Amino acid sequence: MVSTGSTTDWTYAPAPESRGIVDIKSSYGLFVNGEFVDGSGPDSRAFKTINPATEEVLAEVAEASEADVDAAIKAARRAYTRVWSRMPGSERAKYLYRIARIISERGRELAVLETLDNGKPIKESRDIDIPVVAAHFFYYAGWADKLEYALPHSMGSGADPQPLGVAAQVIPWNFPLLMLAWKIAPALAAGNTVVLKPAETTPLTALLFAEICQQADLPPGVVNIVTGAGATGQALVTHPDVDKVAFTGSTAVGRAIAKSVAGTDKRVTLELGGKAANIVFDDAPIDQAVEGIVTGIFFNQGHVCCAGSRLLVQESIADDLLDRLKRRMATLRVGDPLDKNTDVGAINSAAQLARIRELSDIGDAEGAERWSAPCDLPSKGFWFPPTVFTGVSQAHRIAREEIFGPVLSVLTFRTPHEAVEKANNTPYGLSAGVWTDKGSRILWMANQLRAGVVWANTFNKFDPTSPFGGYKESGYGREGGRHGLEGYLR
Amino acid sequence: MTEARRGTRVDVRKTYKLYIGGAFPRSESGHSYEVSDAQGKFVANAALASRKDGRDAVVAARAAFKGWAAKTAYNRAQILYRVAEVMEDRRPQFVQAVRQSEGLAAQRATKVVDAAIDRLVWYAGWADKIAQVVGGANPVAGPFFNLSTPEPTGVVAVIAPQESSLLGLVCVVAPVIITGNTVVVMSSYERPLPAVTFAEVLATSDVPGGVVNILTGDYTAPAPWLASHMDVNAIDLVGAAGDPDNLVAYEVAAADNLKRVRRAPAAEPDWTETPGLDTMTAFLETKTVWHPIGL
Numbered sequence: 001m002v003s004t005g006s007t008t009d010w011t012y013a014p015a016p017e018s019r020g021i022v023d024i025k026s027s028y029g030l031f032v033n034g035e036f037v038d039g040s041g042p043d044s045r046a047f048k049t050i051n052p053a054t055e056e057v058l059a060e061v062a063e064a065s066e067a068d069v070d071a072a073i074k075a076a077r078r079a080y081t082r083v084w085s086r087m088p089g090s091e092r093a094k095y096l097y098r099i100a101r102i103i104s105e106r107g108r109e110l111a112v113l114e115t116l117d118n119g120k121p122i123k124e125s126r127d128i129d130i131p132v133v134a135a136h137f138f139y140y141a142g143w144a145d146k147l148e149y150a151l152p153h154s155m156g157s158g159a160d161p162q163p164l165g166v167a168a169q170v171i172p173w174n175f176p177l178l179m180l181a182w183k184i185a186p187a188l189a190a191g192n193t194v195v196l197k198p199a200e201t202t203p204l205t206a207l208l209f210a211e212i213c214q215q216a217d218l219p220p221g222v223v224n225i226v227t228g229a230g231a232t233g234q235a236l237v238t239h240p241d242v243d244k245v246a247f248t249g250s251t252a253v254g255r256a257i258a259k260s261v262a263g264t265d266k267r268v269t270l271e272l273g274g275k276a277a278n279i280v281f282d283d284a285p286i287d288q289a290v291e292g293i294v295t296g297i298f299f300n301q302g303h304v305c306c307a308g309s310r311l312l313v314q315e316s317i318a319d320d321l322l323d324r325l326k327r328r329m330a331t332l333r334v335g336d337p338l339d340k341n342t343d344v345g346a347i348n349s350a351a352q353l354a355r356i357r358e359l360s361d362i363g364d365a366e367g368a369e370r371w372s373a374p375c376d377l378p379s380k381g382f383w384f385p386p387t388v389f390t391g392v393s394q395a396h397r398i399a400r401e402e403i404f405g406p407v408l409s410v411l412t413f414r415t416p417h418e419a420v421e422k423a424n425n426t427p428y429g430l431s432a433g434v435w436t437d438k439g440s441r442i443l444w445m446a447n448q449l450r451a452g453v454v455w456a457n458t459f460n461k462f463d464p465t466s467p468f469g470g471y472k473e474s475g476y477g478r479e480g481g482r483h484g485l486e487g488y489l490r
Numbered sequence: 491m492t493e494a495r496r497g498t499r500v501d502v503r504k505t506y507k508l509y510i511g512g513a514f515p516r517s518e519s520g521h522s523y524e525v526s527d528a529q530g531k532f533v534a535n536a537a538l539a540s541r542k543d544g545r546d547a548v549v550a551a552r553a554a555f556k557g558w559a560a561k562t563a564y565n566r567a568q569i570l571y572r573v574a575e576v577m578e579d580r581r582p583q584f585v586q587a588v589r590q591s592e593g594l595a596a597q598r599a600t601k602v603v604d605a606a607i608d609r610l611v612w613y614a615g616w617a618d619k620i621a622q623v624v625g626g627a628n629p630v631a632g633p634f635f636n637l638s639t640p641e642p643t644g645v646v647a648v649i650a651p652q653e654s655s656l657l658g659l660v661c662v663v664a665p666v667i668i669t670g671n672t673v674v675v676m677s678s679y680e681r682p683l684p685a686v687t688f689a690e691v692l693a694t695s696d697v698p699g700g701v702v703n704i705l706t707g708d709y710t711a712p713a714p715w716l717a718s719h720m721d722v723n724a725i726d727l728v729g730a731a732g733d734p735d736n737l738v739a740y741e742v743a744a745a746d747n748l749k750r751v752r753r754a755p756a757a758e759p760d761w762t763e764t765p766g767l768d769t770m771t772a773f774l775e776t777k778t779v780w781h782p783i784g785l
Contacts, residue, residue, distance in 0.1 A: 135631065152623045152767060255745050262741035263734065270748065427747065446779045456781040463630035467638050471775050472723070473748045478776050481628055483638065 012333070015340040017122045022113045024204065027060040030068055030227060031210035033075035034220025040067045047229070049203055052119035053337050053346040053381040061203050064226035069195070069235040072224040076166045076193040077241055079221025085163055085191050089145035096141030096188060098216040103134040106212065110205055114177055115337045117204040119346030119382070120300050122338050132462055133181040136480075139464035140185035143485060147190060150485045161489040163191030164267055165243030168236045172249045173199035173348050174303035174404075178462075180206050182479045183246050184223060185464075190488035192244065193222045197236055200229040201349045234260075242266060244488065248305070251402075251428075251473050269477025269487040271305065271469055273402040274430030277423035278308030278459060279445065281416075282317045284435035288457065290324050293408070296433055296459040298332060298344055298386050302406040303352070305474075306431035308459055310399060311388075312419050315412045322390065322410065329373040329386050336378070344406060347382040356384050356405035363389045363398040368409070394425055402428070416441065420448040429471030433459045452478070506536045506682070508543060508706060509689035511550030512699015518542050523707065525683060528593025536682045539705035544674065544712030545719070547703035551645045551672040552721055554700030559642050559670035567617035570668055573695040574610035581607070583687065584656060591655045591681035605762055606660040613664035613770075620669060620770055633783040640774040642670035643750055644723030647716035649709050649730045655681035657761045659688060662726055665769035667701055674703045674716060676729065682706035710736060718743035724750035724773050731758050 027046065029036040038044060039062040046060045064072070084092065103110065110133075111126040120129070143150060147161045167187045171179035176198055187194050198206035210225050226232055230253075237245045238260050244267045247257050251272040261268055278296045280289045296308025313321050337345035347353040364370055368389040377383040384405055392399050392409040399409045413419040423432055432451040434442055442456045452470045455461060462468065467483035469475060477487045506525070507514040516522070519540035527533050537543075558566070577584060581603055588599040625639040646666045651658030655678045666673045677685035689704045705712055709729060716722055717740040725744050730737050731754040744751050752772045 251748070255748065258745035258748060259742045262745070263738035265753075272748070442781065446777075452775060452777060454777065454779045456779060458634070458780055458782050461630075461632070461634065461780050463628070463632070463634075463636070465628045466630050466636050466780070467628070467776050467778050469776070471643075471777075475748060476750055481638065483776055 012341045014336070016336065017112055017115075017126075017338045017340055019112055019116060019338060021109045022116070024059055024113070024116075028203070028207050028227070029062050030064050030072065031207065031223070031225040032068070032072045033079075033224065034214065034218075036210070038062060039065060040071070041065060047200060049117060049201060051116050051381075052201075052348050053378070055380050058117060059204065061207070061227045064197075064228040064232045066235045069226055069232060069239060072195045072226050073166060073168075073239050073241050075221035076195050076224050079219055080163075080165055080193040083219045084188075084193050084222050089147060089191070092188065092191065093141045093144035095216055095218050096137050096144060096185065099212060099218070100134050100137035100141060102212045102215055103130065103137060107131070107134065110177060110208060112338070113208055114205050115345070117202045118173065118176055119337050119348050121342040121345045122340055123342070124300060129175060129178050132464070133177050136178075136181040136464040137185045140189040143186075144189040147485070147489065150482055151489055161190075164488060164490055165192060166241060167192045167194045167244040167246060167488065168239065168242040169194055169196040169246045170233045170237060170249065171196065171198055173202040174300060174305070176202040177205040177209065179248050180209060182248070186479070186484045187244075187246070187488050188222065190485055192488050195224045195226060195236060197226050197228060197233050200227070203227045237261070244268070246487065247271070251475075254475055267487065269469075269479070270475035271477070271479060272473065272475035274305045274307070274428045274470065274474050275310060275400065275402055275426045276306055276308050276431040276433065276451065277310045277312050278433035279312040279419050279423060279435065280314065280317070280321060281436035281438075281441065282314040283437045285437060285457070286317070286321065286324065289435040290321070290328050292433065292435060292457070292459045293325055294328055294332070297408040298406050299460050301344055301347055301384075303348060303404055304460065306453060306460065308431075308433050309403060309408060311408055311410045312413050312422055313410060315414050318412050322388075325388065326371060326373075329388065332373055332375070332386050334373070334375045334377065334383065334385060344386055347384050347405060350382055352404065353382040353384060356403055356407060359398055359401060359403045360387065360407055363392070363396065363409070366396045366398070368392045368396055368398060394422060400426065416445065420445065424448075424450045427473040430469075430474035431455065503534070506534050506686045506706065508537045508539055509686070509693070509702070509704040510543065510547045511553070511703065512693060514689070514693075517707070518546065525680070527590045533590060534683065536686070536706045538707040539676070539712055541712050541715040543705055544715050547674040547705060548645060548716065548719055548721055550700035550703055551674050554698055555644060555672045558667070558672055558698060558701050561670070563618035563621070566668060566670065567614045569696050570610055570614035570617065570664065573691060573697065574607050574614065576691045576695045577607050577610065580691065584684065587684040587687050588656050591684055592653070602654075602657050606657040609657070609660050610664055613668045616770065617668050620767070620774075624767070624771060624774070625776070628778065635781045635783055636778065638776050638778045640669065640771070641777050643773045643775055644671060645721060646671045646673050646724045646726065646773050647713075647719070647722050648673055648675040648726040649713060649728065650675050650677050650685070651729050651758050651761070652678045652680065653758050654761045656684040656688065658758070659685050661761045661765065661769070662728060663702060665765070666726070666773050669770050669774055671773050672701045674705065674722070676709040676712060677704060677706045678729070679708050713740060714743060717749070718746055720747050722749060724752070726752040726772070727754040728752065728758075730754050731756065
């Protein structure tokens with residue numbers, strides 16, 4: 001426990017995790033048909049990926065052209081028809097179990113690489129991201145030979161669920177390897193093959209995952225990784241020989257994808273933005289609620305689609321809660337992501353930092369009151385202090401738009417009905433939080449909230465068995481659990 | 491006139507109107523169109539729904555959603571079963587309506603009506619079972635209670651089948667409402683009259699006003715507006731099968747607020763086949779609730 005004495009100087013000795021465990025190559029190609037290949041053509045291009053905590057260049061990565069994407073999809077199609085869709089589920093399962101095991105074996109290496117490329121604290125990549133990645137592959141491995149039990153829709157008619165074919169998957173930069181696992185594990189378990197594009201600012205763990213596929217002797221072409229930015233992603237999802245598109249990212253891009261597949265037979269799942277309400281009632285266990293608020297918005301620097309970015313607090317406890325919250329925020333350690341004591345790491349990119357700054361400035365201009373935790377920010381890299389805005393109204397842009405950073409907007413309410421009205425007053429519907437000691441109120445609130453995940457007296461919990469996905473403009477389809485297979489089977 | 495001259499009674503003919511918010515208004519546009527029987531003989535003027543009628547129907551459907559979704563599943567089951575009861579009571583009328591609209595012989599028309607009634611009974615029973623079939627407890631690796639349950643998506647716009655005027659209609663409306671959604675449905679263009687008679691059954695079966703709203707006419711008038719309407723959560727395009735240009739346009743418009751889209755098959759399906767659960771799950775959301783376990 002941290003003492004309440006505000007004058008105590010809580011300095012910590014540096015405790016950096018060694019980066020020596022990771023061997024980063026100076027340049028990476030694309031992973032197509034089981035091999036690393038250079039980008040095609042004489043004008044093949046590459047881009048640099050940097051460590052957002054230091055702006056140091058980590059590696060050069062090939063930018064996949066349309067022709068490269070086409071080659072990857074051809075490889076995936078070949079692997080699908082010749083190998084993967086014909087293989088018994090029990091055999092596919094063994095490859096996925098192998099992958100799960102290798103991820104655990106190389107867990108520290110993956111965690112360090114994730115932290116270097118993404119900027120998230122090592123304690124999160126080490127204790128959350130990578131273990132959940134391994135768990136995800138282990139979970140879906142077990143489904144591969146039980147698919148006849150996966151779809152209650154078809155059990156009655158005795159149907160035999162079949163894979164869709166080739167899945168085009170595009171993932172974001174906030175949980176690079178975890179999002180890869182959410183996409184690839186259910187797709188492969190169901191018998192599909194995949195072409196996945198990691199985000200342009202965080203490609204490195206996906207490329208290390210490609211090596212893991214090689215170590216597991218996964219048949220060539222079952223998993224293909226194409227690196228690049230928006231144009232590469234567009235070439236991938238609009239390719240005519242793709243049967244399934246899975247995307248996690250912004251609502252704007254999700255909308256464009258939904259338009260681009262109109263009139264085709266492509267199946268789509270979209271996991272998009274959010275503006276979750278985290279609702280604290282006056283009878284809530286207050287210290288737990290404060291921890292939950294901190295986890296809700298400052299976990300992963302707030303780069304979380306389901307972040308609890310709108311705090312709705314009952315008016316009678318608002319002042320007390322905010323005092324406690326600010327006191328807790330002042331103890332957050334912001335800095336070197338590789339340091340094992342760090343709570344809040346670097347903002348993933350200059351562009352994202354600019355977006356956070358812009359929306360925060362709009363919060364000031366619209367009349368909300370900003371308070372940032374007092375902390376020394378490193379001079380190099382991309383940083384933003386944990387910040388809370390009070391006096392926020394529902395009309396303010398910081399209450400409506402996804403900031404995707406460590407910025408919390410605080411609103412108040414008086415009655416449960418008012419809390420529900422305000423919580424649901426958003427085009428998004430990904431997640432919500434409720435804090436109260438009263439069981440019947442928890443369940444009533446959970447019923448009323450139009451959101452795909454409701455955390456009651458907890459927040460930001462994830463598990464391979466637990467379906468995740470949104471209502472309304474937060475997208476459609478679910479990832480995780482049995483539900484996660486529905487998007488990959490017919 | 492001729493009937494009066496022969497000394498027989500002049501029949502009282504029905505005005506076929508829209509069904510919005512539990513009432514039977516004419517189209518706000520004042521437009522109607524001629525509906526003929528299968529032999530091409532004039533039967534009645536039906537209301538030609540406009541885009542404004544579509545919007546009014548969405549307002550009614552949205553207003554009805556909260557109360558309908560909040561009813562117990564048992565109650566929704568009873569109400570849909572009641573719809574089947576009332577239809578059965580009016581079976582000869584529906585047989586006549588289907589014969590007139592679809593040109594079927596009496597025996598086949600009877601089979602179609604019976605299938606429609608039986609389908610309503612089948613869906614009625616799903617109300618309090620679907621959650622157990624598609625939802626459940628998730629065994630997360632930690633001390634948490636974790637439960638996934640299906641919830642209705644919201645307001646669903648449906649383009650009803652063009653050929654199967656009654657059975658097809660029932661097959662696209664019942665699965666949407668039984669789970670707690672409300673619906674704005676555009677009927678068959680050439681065969682709208684069974685839909686209006688069906689609306690009269692709904693109006694007398696304890697289905698709250700606004701849960702089902704039925705628009706007769708050419709779907710191409712309201713459909714683009716419903717597809718792009720920001721207060722519509724999902725759209726079933728089945729009735730536009732064989733209309734590829736509009737299907738693409740509607741799906742593109744639907745993306746503006748990420749509507750759930752149920753695409754149309756290449757051709758109208760055989761409605762006598764037992765449906766799977768997709769008809770219901772297409773318009774369900776999965777909500778997952780976590781709570782810590784501890785002392």
